[in-house]
Amino acid sequence: MKKRLIAMLLAGAMCASIAGCSTGTGSTGTESGDESAGSDGAQYHISVVLKTLAAEYWQFVEAGVNAYAEEHPDEVSVEVKGPPSETSFQEQLNMIQTDLGDDTYDGYIISPLQQDMVANLIADTEKPVIALDTDIESDKVLSFVGTGNEAAAKLGAVAAVEAAKEAGWENIQCIEIAGVQGDSTNTARMNGYKAGIEEAGGDFLEDEVQYADATATRAVDAMNGIISRHPEGIAIICANNDDMAIAAAKAARDSGNENYANTIFLGFNGDRAACEAIIAGNLTMSVAQMAYEMGYKSVEAMVQALNGEEIDPVIDSGSEVVTPENAEARLATLDEQLGG
Structure with a gap:
């Protein structure tokens, strides 16, 4: 706890030294919270490792993750990342392993490329884990959030x-x-x-x-x-x-x-x-x-778990049938979710 407080104070000092702290975007993902992600005094700091950020589907998941954090800046900040592709297995495992060793994170949301390997990585963590999109067979996973x-x-x-x-x-x-x-x-x-x-x-x-x-x-x-x-x-x-x-x-x-x-x-x-x-x-x-809803619900569930609330072991993010009658409306919704 002491390490985390010191890290937060140092990060706050860094923000004060530049012309404002805004959402940061890098090659592996984004941070989102208030005006500075993970360093703005949010109650919880969450690692989110997706299968990739290169595909449209995962960009909607990322948008949903960031949306919850932006709506609850005093409650949670998130750091979203993912490997270059869904076949970059070792790169994702390295990301997960690095974040598991980072004391500043309070919980982990993971979309595994290799379920068994990820299960092995999280076997010793004492912090909550939520599986997103693809389940992980592990007693460390509190809930699976995804499509039924x-x-x-x-x-x-x-x-x-x-x-x-x-x-x-x-x-x-x-x-x-x-x-x-x-x-x-x-x-x-x-x-x-x-x-x-x-x-x-x-x-x-x-x-x-x-x-x-x-x-x-x-x-x-x-x-x-x-x-x-x-x-x-x-x-x-x-x-x-x-x-x-x-x-x-x-x-x-x-x-x-x-x-x-x-x-x-x-x-x-x-x-x-x-x-x-x-x-x-x-x-x-x-x-x-509902990729956007999937991302949103995963962070919502993690916050509930960290607050000591019970969460469902399976959270269905929903689905709908797109037809010629509603395709234009669906397309407009997708554009809105990505800020288009």
């Missing part, structure tokens, strides 16, 4: 069946272009798609799931294979992410097979690119993750 992937996918699948009916399909079959086989998030979304399609009266062709490693290039190959096997058309193609769904829809258009003209292409993420594709008619719908 199965429930969200089910919501999208039900909407896709209704859209297929409106498009004139009588035999409503669905084939999924999936992500990485064995990945827990992919499995949860697949289970949700299957449950939603069948609950709404459709037929999920489980034996024809196409694994495309979450990449658009492989999704094109998968879609071409589907068209070859089903020249009569398939009512619904659902995908593990928007990039694959958009690529699959383009492959169907490029094929010239008119039996796919009314196919419902369902993606997952609901980011800016997906909204624009829906507005342009290049994607039918997407299940939107």
Whole structure:
């Protein structure tokens, strides 16, 4: 505690010596609080390590994290960072390890790239940890804040069946272009798609799931294979992410097979690119993750935990289905969240 007080006093002196202290931005992330992050006397100082800051999705998570801190400057300050990409495994582990050894932090919010490795790193910490977006199997984790992937996918699948009916399909079959086989998030979304399609009266062709490693290039190959096997058309193609769904829809258009003209292409993420594709008619719908809300809720939960309050072990940040009817409104919301 004494070290932290001294650090805060020194940081305060530094702020007084320059022309004001404002939100700092570096190559690894941002600090946010009042006019100076982590050095303005906020009650708690939190480390937030994301999977990366280079992708749009994580920029929305970061915006939500900073928004809570900016709304509660006397309560919490945050330092957000992330490696250059979601394959920079060692760089993220180094960031986490460094912050775990920093006595100025009161808690840690982590989006792990390697769950097992992160679980090992946090095994000896006595400070609270919250897992964000991807869970960490560790007794040190107080709560997981993220999308309920199965429930969200089910919501999208039900909407896709209704859209297929409106498009004139009588035999409503669905084939999924999936992500990485064995990945827990992919499995949860697949289970949700299957449950939603069948609950709404459709037929999920489980034996024809196409694994495309979450990449658009492989999704094109998968879609071409589907068209070859089903020249009569398939009512619904659902995908593990928007990039694959958009690529699959383009492959169907490029094929010239008119039996796919009314196919419902369902993606997952609901980011800016997906909204624009829906507005342009290049994607039918997407299940939107609430990345901004995810970041916001993670800091809110951490503050509650540090205040001694009980928090739920799982906090669902929510989801919604983006369609041509609400895509423009969703896009406007995304622009507002990033300050656009």
